[in-house]
């Protein structure tokens with residue numbers, strides 16, 4: 001075990017070099033040589049996508065789509081699809097890679113239309129965020145999109161999927177999203193994306209906790 005007295009943070013950590021170990025059509029594996037905060041030179045095994053465009057630091061976008069319809073509860077537009085790396089289906093926000101020359105907002109509206117058939121309106125966008133920084137430099141921007149379900153274009157949404165895409169659209173009421181996801185997980189062998197579940201937990205807190213009577217906090 002390292003002695004904390006010896007391992008003082010004296011250096012600004014930085015990458016020294018990146019060497020290609022293996023490469024495919026979509027991803028590559030690199031050996032990253034870096035200097036740690038104590039001044040030691042170390043290596044790390046890093047996964048990168050090969051598809052990132054020049055104009056952006058984000059590989060892709062995720063879409064938090066809120067479907068708003070008269071006389072209906074607001075619903076989250078989610079997608080279920082088989083994900084080969086996991087060997088099972090996942091419950092995710094609609095998502096996709098950013099095309100050349102595209103902004104995150106434009107990519108979000110395009111991917112939402114392709115995967116779910118809905119036409120939306122962007123109401124917010126996150127900074128570039130990391131997805132799995134201990135493994136990969138993969139990044140995403142999450143785009144908040146309102147969908148007017150009363151709009152004639154959104155009454156019977158039609159997906160525009162590629163030949164190899166199989167995406168099922170799942171609508172979950174915003175005010176009980178965590179319970180509905182838990183029900184789904186009980187019923188079928190499906191893995192929920194961490195962003196989705198964290199969002200659901202946040203919604204549960206936002207909807208219910210403020211209305212509880214204040215009690216003595218221990």
Ligand SMILES: Nc1nc(=O)[nH]c2c1ncn2[C@H]1C[C@H](O)[C@@H](COP(=O)(O)OP(=O)(O)O)O1
Nearest residue numbers: 025026027060094095096097098111162164165
């Ligand atoms: N890691 C990947 N391996 C593949 O064999 N193919 C991959 C990988 N990542 C993306 N893709 C392919 C699959 C689709 O044909 C395209 C576009 O995917 P997109 O819809 O933009 O993104 P997701 O919905 O998140 O897969 O890329």
